[in-house]
Amino acid sequence: MSQAKINRQWILKARPKGPVDEKCFEWRESEIPKPADGEVLVRNLMLSFDPTQRGWMTMDTYVPMIPLGEVMRAGSIGQVVESKKEGFAKGDLVQGAFGWQDYAATSGGGVMPMSKLPPGTQPNLAMGVLGITGLTAYFGTLEIGLPQKGETFVVSGAAGATGSVAGMIAKLKGCRVIGIAGGEAKCKWLEGEGGFDAAIDYKHEDVAKRLHELCPNGIDIYFDNVGGAILDAVLAQIAPKARIILCGAISGYEQSDLPPGPANYFNMVLKHGRMEGFLVLDYLSKFHEGIAQLATWHAEGKIVQLEDIQEGLENAPRTFMRLFSGANMGKQLLRIADPE
Numbered sequence: 588m589s590q591a592k593i594n595r596q597w598i599l600k601a602r603p604k605g606p607v608d609e610k611c612f613e614w615r616e617s618e619i620p621k622p623a624d625g626e627v628l629v630r631n632l633m634l635s636f637d638p639t640q641r642g643w644m645t646m647d648t649y650v651p652m653i654p655l656g657e658v659m660r661a662g663s664i665g666q667v668v669e670s671k672k673e674g675f676a677k678g679d680l681v682q683g684a685f686g687w688q689d690y691a692a693t694s695g696g697g698v699m700p701m702s703k704l705p706p707g708t709q710p711n712l713a714m715g716v717l718g719i720t721g722l723t724a725y726f727g728t729l730e731i732g733l734p735q736k737g738e739t740f741v742v743s744g745a746a747g748a749t750g751s752v753a754g755m756i757a758k759l760k761g762c763r764v765i766g767i768a769g770g771e772a773k774c775k776w777l778e779g780e781g782g783f784d785a786a787i788d789y790k791h792e793d794v795a796k797r798l799h800e801l802c803p804n805g806i807d808i809y810f811d812n813v814g815g816a817i818l819d820a821v822l823a824q825i826a827p828k829a830r831i832i833l834c835g836a837i838s839g840y841e842q843s844d845l846p847p848g849p850a851n852y853f854n855m856v857l858k859h860g861r862m863e864g865f866l867v868l869d870y871l872s873k874f875h876e877g878i879a880q881l882a883t884w885h886a887e888g889k890i891v892q893l894e895d896i897q898e899g900l901e902n903a904p905r906t907f908m909r910l911f912s913g914a915n916m917g918k919q920l921l922r923i924a925d926p927e
């Protein structure tokens with residue numbers, strides 16, 4: 588990929604009311620910015636796509652929403668082209684929120700503080716199993732799920748970036764792992780390379796019926812990435828002292844009128860269950876420990892990265908929409924340039 592001579596950018600033009608479409612964004616071309624004192628000029632190499640960006644487009648959450656007219660915010664890996672910031676040098680690979688654009692002049696502060704990639708770390712892994720989604724799976728599964736050998740662990744969004752790693756970690760801890768995902772190809776991967784014990788294709792199968800067949804003693808742990816009807820089906824079949832890990836609820840992210848909450852939640856009372864939401868940033872002080880463990884498991888082949896790498900900055904909006912149609916298998920990335 589040749590080096591861009593201008594700065595191509597995707598600007599947030601309109602806030603989506605329902606599903607995101609390309610009209611929410613505007614393509615702009617401008618001069619490559621110049622770094623001020625205390626800043627670096629970063630050339631973006633690879634963008635991360637995360638369902639949370641849908642929230643950043645429309646509301647203040649754990650970070651302020653993206654102002655209209657600004658570059659679409661996104662986590663990414665880039666390479667320092669010019670440095671006027673102590674501790675950073677030309678050629679360094681860095682991670683931060685450099686957005687949907689070729690170049691960013693930044694001091695590295697803000698929503699996702701800039702950090703250098705540890706030497707030898709591959710950018711795709713740094714945004715996948717060794718990045719935010721891997722860490723989300725790690726802390727959600729281990730700190731909230733508290734998996735014990737022989738327990739039944741169910742995860743939705745199972746062939747996604749977070750769900751796939753959560754299932755693999757539960758497997759490492761000796762659980763029987765069942766993944767729920769959309770489509771035959773995803774279920775085939777889960778039962779094959781993913782090492783899951785079984786998979787349920789929620790787009791073509793009756794989830795409640797399949798859970799009943801696959802979890803005769805009930806569900807001990809549920810890692811929820813999707814909310815909605817799947818959460819409700821799980822709640823009806825939890826085992827005593829079940830733990831429900833509330834990680835995400837993507838089935839509702841594009842709905843402006845949310846449906847009523849889960850009808851089966853009273854089963855949490857009858858089964859003495861526990862339901863706990865979390866944000867991965869709650870565990871910031873332990874990230875180094877999580878990354879080290881995930882890197883060891885990855886090097887040993889005990890967890891693998893399922894990933895979907897698209898190409899070209901012009902495809903950023905279309906790549907983002909893949910998360911909501913379920914077109915992505917694993918971590919959704921977009922390669923926009925090669926390192927020097």
Ligand code: NAP
Pocket residue numbers: 636637638639719720723744745746747748749750767768769770773812813833834835836837838839865866867868909910911912913914915916917918919
């Ligand atoms: P991902 O799972 O790689 O991609 C999103 C997947 O969601 C799609 O591939 C699709 O898979 C599924 N999906 C989309 N619409 C759906 C619907 N209506 N019903 C059921 N499934 C649907 O994305 P990710 O980055 O790993 O994120 C997964 C979840 O974790 C999201 O809810 C996200 O918000 C959450 N998350 C939370 C934290 C935290 O700190 N709590 C951090 C990171 C991510 P199918 O083909 O299987 O439908």
